[in-house]
Amino acid sequence: MSLINTQVQPFKTQAFHNGKFITVTEESLKGKWSVLIFMPAAFTFNCPTEIEDAADNYAAFQAAGAEVYIVTTDTHFSHKVWHETSPAVGKAKFPLVGDPAHVLSKAFDVLIPEDGLAYRGTFVINPDGVIKTAEIHSNEIARDVAETLRKLKAAQYTAANPGQVCPAKWKEGAKTLTPSLDLVGKI
Amino acid sequence: MSLINTQVQPFKTQAFHNGKFITVTEESLKGKWSVLIFMPAAFTFNCPTEIEDAADNYAAFQAAGAEVYIVTTDTHFSHKVWHETSPAVGKAKFPLVGDPAHVLSKAFDVLIPEDGLAYRGTFVINPDGVIKTAEIHSNEIARDVAETLRKLKAAQYTAANPGQVCPAKWKEGAKTLTPSLDLVGKI
Amino acid sequence: MSLINTQVQPFKTQAFHNGKFITVTEESLKGKWSVLIFMPAAFTFNCPTEIEDAADNYAAFQAAGAEVYIVTTDTHFSHKVWHETSPAVGKAKFPLVGDPAHVLSKAFDVLIPEDGLAYRGTFVINPDGVIKTAEIHSNEIARDVAETLRKLKAAQYTAANPGQVCPAKWKEGAKTLTPSLDLVGKI
Amino acid sequence: MSLINTQVQPFKTQAFHNGKFITVTEESLKGKWSVLIFMPAAFTFNCPTEIEDAADNYAAFQAAGAEVYIVTTDTHFSHKVWHETSPAVGKAKFPLVGDPAHVLSKAFDVLIPEDGLAYRGTFVINPDGVIKTAEIHSNEIARDVAETLRKLKAAQYTAANPGQVCPAKWKEGAKTLTPSLDLVGKI
Amino acid sequence: MSLINTQVQPFKTQAFHNGKFITVTEESLKGKWSVLIFMPAAFTFNCPTEIEDAADNYAAFQAAGAEVYIVTTDTHFSHKVWHETSPAVGKAKFPLVGDPAHVLSKAFDVLIPEDGLAYRGTFVINPDGVIKTAEIHSNEIARDVAETLRKLKAAQYTAANPGQVCPAKWKEGAKTLTPSLDLVGKI
């Protein structure tokens, strides 16, 4: 069954965040919008560029009231060292979440079992812990955080305006559609 | 298990394409790149805008040697009428695929069983029939075809250049990374 | 086991009726007689002629206190467009019921699983939601609504007159039989 | 699963036919069109009227190259006596088939298990032993053989003219439809 | 396990008795002695002679306070006609029980499943509904009611005289044996 519109499953793990180790659970995701960004492994090639991309857009995510979480199957110990040694990763002000027990990677169906690593998966989650969008890439293909931000905004807009839907390539401020009987078969 | 890097499962269905009814199977997807775009239902609200967005970018997909397939759980009969009656859908020069038996929607894990409709799912598939990227939205949130085109290009580039990976927000022509021992822990 | 004399199973779906979208459930069928008419697909060949046949006889069904429901595995969106674009279907003043989730088609055992379409099935249902007659055709063979009306009348007459049975080709007003010991072996 | 377009299951039973006892099997049904008419019980009320109705139309069935079979869960012994003692049944020139072992009644899904009797079921079967139409009534509601004859003719016509379909209430000689892309959404 | 000394299982069926249709259940058998006589089929060869034999001895059964039940897998409708048309069966003043649902025939283990008919079985049942004797023949071999009457009398005598047993070929009025330690090994 699709993960879309389902609750995030329970989990409990450790993250490195702003110089501290913190515990993150499915409850941590509630009360605000969350963006989960899975990556294959610390210290590798694309991952720092993707973290840097997220860091460069972090102000916009925060302005939208959303938290960003980077997740790999490494430990939070590795994440601390990664943060200290990588100039790109060092820019991250959001939690770097460790998933060595593979609980999160299985729950979001991004684990590659024979490698013990995750695919590049991005998930937008609403303040009730419900998954609204999913995006998963084979690991040689990186993502564009600008598109994630667009999805988040669209998800937030439609959540705030239940009677409307965002048309293709909608960007914040653009026109939306209000479904009605009259529109059926007319667009 | 994730669908990424797995073969498209066998299927056989009917589509409306350029004024004809054609049969589409998993074999039809082989030999060139394919982009499968699932939508919830013909004659509805966002769907025509998404089809129009795809139609506006179709030249670019063709230039990239890729075919586009729109899929809903409607019949190909409905797709013909939709094409005739919707100005937006009428622009489509690519196949409109019917999936009334839900075979494709289940195979790509986008079926909403209680509704008999699909989520908005986009899949980039390589010429061997292997799924390289997946993107699935709750139905009130539309997609941006420009991002799909970017993913396709990145997938094509890395397929053509096995030793390289595309960094975050890579666009055609941008620099790529060549993973090597020396880069580990250095980016 | 035969469906005859069993309760309609629970279902919930959307229909297009008199310019509106309405919800239809097994409860909607209670309190008056119902005639369910399954068809393979909107926008096809025989189906409009069968709907027109039903529409031409609708006054008689209403006079008999019965509602008519057309059911296909299309959506109610398709049904609205069908109603608008087909002169034959446009005559329909009864609900056009969508069954994209296949719940009704399975419950009445008319689904063709490999096609996701229904056989031509007609069911007369009494005000308690109990199925009294069933008629199913291979899809190339259309029905005659006059016969459905005859069955409805016979079902209503025998329901109203528990001690009587309708003989072969009984039509409203014709003589009925009252089973009795004396008649056994004498007809 | 629906019985429509499936093969008649194997069976072997005894019938009374033209003053003799004969064996009837699924092979007996092959090579010509068959009409199977189930009834609840010999010596009862509606059944003779239905047999008489069939007898009155038997010439037309024969002209159409079809055989008629009356089936009840009684023995062929009872059928002989019924034929001898009932003026209505005595008109029957077609086989009266006994099904005391309930094999046919189960195979056509018309058995009422707690009574050991069949529902009023009529089945048109093609010369390959494939069921094309089914009609089943609660036992207080009799059938009209004229409608069965119409179904048979329509089934024969479409079998002989594979590219055509019979529209609603089609009667022999009336116009048929040839499905084509152009007609989709146009009727 | 043997049926002897077990309770008759629950059943409910229709019988023709003295010009009426009556309901017979396992409770009908209680309060007096019963003799159940199964036969293969109405209107056949041996069966009327056996019914006539029972009818000729019916006064004796009644004098013994026992009821006689003839059972076939035919319907009660057939039994009425049989009673009317057969001079032999017409003598029967006891119930002719229909078992078209095969419930009684299975409960007494006399059903021939591939024929849907019963073997010739006779059972003497005491007023508590407990089976005391069983006799079953292949259908070409008829029974002798005089022997059934003898068994009934012996069963009644030993029921009334718990301390005694009837010796071989005991007939009413003959000497019985009172088992005692002294007789062990002495007869």
Added chain:
Amino acid sequence: MSLINTQVQPFKTQAFHNGKFITVTEESLKGKWSVLIFMPAAFTFNCPTEIEDAADNYAAFQAAGAEVYIVTTDTHFSHKVWHETSPAVGKAKFPLVGDPAHVLSKAFDVLIPEDGLAYRGTFVINPDGVIKTAEIHSNEIARDVAETLRKLKAAQYTAANPGQVCPAKWKEGAKTLTPSLDLVGKI
């Protein structure tokens, strides 16, 4: 399932016969007619009278080409002593079969498990080892060997004259019936 018209199951046991111990198996029963007479226990009350009754009729059984077998769950050792000590049993010239392993008693469904004894069961078996009649009594009710002889004769007659059936209370020399279509419903 009924034992009638089934093969005797394989068994192997010891019997006392004419001053010797012999082995009896299902093969011993083949090639001639057999009558198996089960009794509850050696040295008890009715049993010797029943054996005496069989002994008194033994010449008639032999004249009919049939062998008689008395069976109890006792050993053949007990049977030798019983034969020596009981004047009644001493008359037996047929085998007294021991069934201490309960194989025969279970195969003929006459075992009372909580007692380890058999009910009074009589079985007529044809030269192919097929059971043709069964008769079982609660143990306080003895049998009449004359009736067993009548059954044997009827079974032999119908075996020798396949086209005929013996009517009720048929005795050797009496008229039989030849089933034919004409007789159906006429007796």
Added chain:
Amino acid sequence: MSLINTQVQPFKTQAFHNGKFITVTEESLKGKWSVLIFMPAAFTFNCPTEIEDAADNYAAFQAAGAEVYIVTTDTHFSHKVWHETSPAVGKAKFPLVGDPAHVLSKAFDVLIPEDGLAYRGTFVINPDGVIKTAEIHSNEIARDVAETLRKLKAAQYTAANPGQVCPAKWKEGAKTLTPSLDLVGKI
């Protein structure tokens, strides 16, 4: 699992004892010591000599407060006759227990299923119904009651003197051992 030190399982059977038939159950064995002596069959060869041996020693068993039970799979009827006809068995003043239902023979694991007879088994049972010794022979090898008496005495002595054990070939009056730490490794 071994039967030693387990409770005798529930049973209920009939025995011949001092000219009467009595009921014996597992409760009959309680309150005093019991010796159960299984034998293959009444009227055979070794069995009478073993019973005579037991009879010759019965006074000693009684002096020891123990009852002796002879058990075979024969009935109590056979046991009465055996007692009357065998000079050896006639000496028995203890119960001759019938086990035709094989309950005891199975409970003590001495049944030969294919024969329905018991092995020669002897069991000493304490007043709580607990089995203390078991001895089982192939049937051609008889037992020596003197040894059974020795076992009984040793079982009684150790029951009465919980702190002591009887050394090899201990006979009544001989020295026993009191286990103690000091004796470990010293005998």
Added chain:
Amino acid sequence: MSLINTQVQPFKTQAFHNGKFITVTEESLKGKWSVLIFMPAAFTFNCPTEIEDAADNYAAFQAAGAEVYIVTTDTHFSHKVWHETSPAVGKAKFPLVGDPAHVLSKAFDVLIPEDGLAYRGTFVINPDGVIKTAEIHSNEIARDVAETLRKLKAAQYTAANPGQVCPAKWKEGAKTLTPSLDLVGKI
């Protein structure tokens, strides 16, 4: 099922015998008679007295062509020390078999699972590896080797003289019985 007349199951273990460690298997028991004597534990109380008893009779066992095996769940290492330190056990010239893996104790059904020790069991086994007698005591009750020798002799005699059986308390040289029909019921 009883162990009597079954084959010894396969086993492989170590024994101390005449100053050496040897391997003993089920094959070691073949070709001559064997006596297996289980005991609970080395270094305990009764066990040495029983071994001494066996040692004192060993010449007789050898004269009878039989080997004696003492078995405990101890190791062969313990058995060596036991032999060296116990004056009683030191007399043993037969193998002291270790069964620390409990294979033999389970195969002869003498294991006390919660203790890991064996009951006092004695088994006489013929040269084909078939168990002929079994004797098992609760551990506080010792055995008498003289009786084991008697059983062995009786087993050997009856094996050598298939037509004879040993009567109760038979000792070598005493009279035996030859079973015959004439003796049945006469002893």
Added chain:
Amino acid sequence: MSLINTQVQPFKTQAFHNGKFITVTEESLKGKWSVLIFMPAAFTFNCPTEIEDAADNYAAFQAAGAEVYIVTTDTHFSHKVWHETSPAVGKAKFPLVGDPAHVLSKAFDVLIPEDGLAYRGTFVINPDGVIKTAEIHSNEIARDVAETLRKLKAAQYTAANPGQVCPAKWKEGAKTLTPSLDLVGKI
């Protein structure tokens, strides 16, 4: 699953300790630290040297508040004799635990099932009955008690100082580490 940090499973067995037999259970291990030392068998080769090694270090274990338990699958009887006859084992002042029922050997996963003996396993257990270290050798490789003592001390130190960990080859009195965020990636 690993045994580390799990509770010792329930057991009950006998040991030889300071000239007495005592009962040892999982409760005996609670309230102080325990060291369980499994060995293959009493009276063998390495085992005494290992016991002597333990005995030589016993004062140190006692000073650390820990009890030492030697365990083999032998009985406590063998352990007493071993203690008396082996100069090395005679030094042992700690319990020699018998495990003939294999309960402990299975619970600590050191049983060699085909031999019924244990591997050389050493376990340090805390006063709550939780296993903190495990060490298991193939039996030809002996252990060094000095290392066991070091493990015990380290386990005790870290238990007493929850915030600290012992670095490699830590010995009592050496420096420990206090894990902290600052140390991550810095050692």
Added chain:
Amino acid sequence: MSLINTQVQPFKTQAFHNGKFITVTEESLKGKWSVLIFMPAAFTFNCPTEIEDAADNYAAFQAAGAEVYIVTTDTHFSHKVWHETSPAVGKAKFPLVGDPAHVLSKAFDVLIPEDGLAYRGTFVINPDGVIKTAEIHSNEIARDVAETLRKLKAAQYTAANPGQVCPAKWKEGAKTLTPSLDLVGKI
């Protein structure tokens, strides 16, 4: 079942070794002795001290012809960075093996499933891939490589001298024992 004396299960993973990434499988372990040292996580507290301890003793392991493998559930990428950034780990000249898929940690039963980390486990493996010793600690208790070296030497010595065993705390050059019957019970 214990892992001792079993084959290492198949695995395939990546390691960082002397500035390169290499593949390690169960075949890599064959042909020489191996020491597998599991640790919980890179960048933590005790682990570097243990690696340093191993590095300080690496010459001795190499002299003994053995390879050392450090294993954690981290990736080989993390191991490279760890080697570069930790002065202690930087001394390691042996492979640092990554086990992110948990295959090795499960195979050696050291995985803590809820953490995704390994316990401190050390295994000595012979050139045939057979595990000879195991040592597992709760993670707060570090190991002493000197003891691992002692075990390796003892394992090698006994492998090279099959007739000998190493006594307690054996160190290279010390005396060994040659098991013999004479030594049983004498040490």
